[in-house]
Amino acid sequence: MRIDIITVLPELLKSPFEASILKRAIDANLVQVHFHNLRDYTTDNYKSVDDYQFGGGAGMVMMIEPIDKCISKLKSERQYDEIIYMTPDGERLEQKLANQISLKENIIILCGHYKGVDQRVRDKFITKEISIGDYVLSGGELGAAVLCDAVIRLIPGVLGNETSALTDSFQDNLLAPPIYTRPREYKGMKVPEVLFSGNFPKIEKWREEQAMARTKELRPDLLKE
Numbered sequence: 001m002r003i004d005i006i007t008v009l010p011e012l013l014k015s016p017f018e019a020s021i022l023k024r025a026i027d028a029n030l031v032q033v034h035f036h037n038l039r040d041y042t043t044d045n046y047k048s049v050d051d052y053q054f055g056g057g058a059g060m061v062m063m064i065e066p067i068d069k070c071i072s073k074l075k076s077e078r079q080y081d082e083i084i085y086m087t088p089d090g091e092r093l094e095q096k097l098a099n100q101i102s103l104k105e106n107i108i109i110l111c112g113h114y115k116g117v118d119q120r121v122r123d124k125f126i127t128k129e130i131s132i133g134d135y136v137l138s139g140g141e142l143g144a145a146v147l148c149d150a151v152i153r154l155i156p157g158v159l160g161n162e163t164s165a166l167t168d169s170f171q172d173n174l175l176a177p178p179i180y181t182r183p184r185e186y187k188g189m190k191v192p193e194v195l196f197s198g199n200f201p202k203i204e205k206w207r208e209e210q211a212m213a214r215t216k217e218l219r220p221d222l223l224k225e
Contacts, residue, residue, distance in 0.1 A: 001030075001031045001102075002032040002033075002034070002107075003033045003107055004034045004074055004080075004107070005035050005036065005108075005109045005144055006070050006071070006109065007037065007111040009113075009141055010037050012141045013035060013144065014035065016149065017145075017148075021158060022152055024158070030156075031152050033148065036070055038066050038067065041066040041069040041073075042066050043065075049063060050062050050114050059114060060114040060115055061114060061115050062116065064118040064120050067110065067118075068121075074108060080108050081104035081105055083107070083126055085122060085130070086109065086112055086129075086144050087140065088131050088135065088137075089129070091129060091131065092131050092133070092134075093132050093147060098154060099154060099171075102154035109148075111139055111140030111141045111143070111144050112139060113139040130147060131143070132146050173215075173222045175218060176211060176214075177214065194206045
């Protein structure tokens with residue numbers, strides 16, 4: 001998979017990709033992540049990417065021209081499966097959507113800033129709009145990092161155990177069951193005996209029951225879907 005991220009603050013985005021699972025995925029050539037500074041596609045001496053909105057109103061708007069130049073250049077080099085715009089009014093990022101995007105080959109992520117982008121960008125270029133929640137951030141960079149993390153970890157070979165991602169919360173509309181590791185007992189708190197039984201069908205049944213119970217208690221809305 002190749003991910004091209006268009007941003008006015010590439011330095012804000014780079015650190016998550018320089019450590020942990022994301023770095024390992026890049027080093028193993030399982031994913032390529034490229035950052036494109038939108039200011040490199042401006043024409044004036046101030047490298048302006050925003051302007052006042054027509055009709056008046058508070059807040060600056062990202063202009064269409066530098067975005068057009070950047071996206072057009074990228075599209076001239078390869079085909080893209082999705083051009084994603086990170087925006088609070090987009091489709092909410094959930095596990096099912098992350099699963100779908102992880103199957104793509106090439107994607108562009110456009111990070112909004114200021115008041116947002118000229119609507120003509122959304123009309124002409126964007127194929128999918130994504131939000132990481134019903135709140136507003138200063139820009140789309142942090143949302144793009146969240147999206148990339150959720151997607152990249154699903155690419156085969158990224159996680160040490162191929163089945164790990166399949167047992168995460170939300171994969172089957174259930175929260176994950178409780179998990180334990182050593183020591184077996186700590187300050188009077190014991191690990192459930194069933195996990196030491198060696199009876200894997202019994203252990204799996206216990207995990208399914210725990211997942212259902214946790215979902216009913218913490219996220220009953222998931223059971224309605």
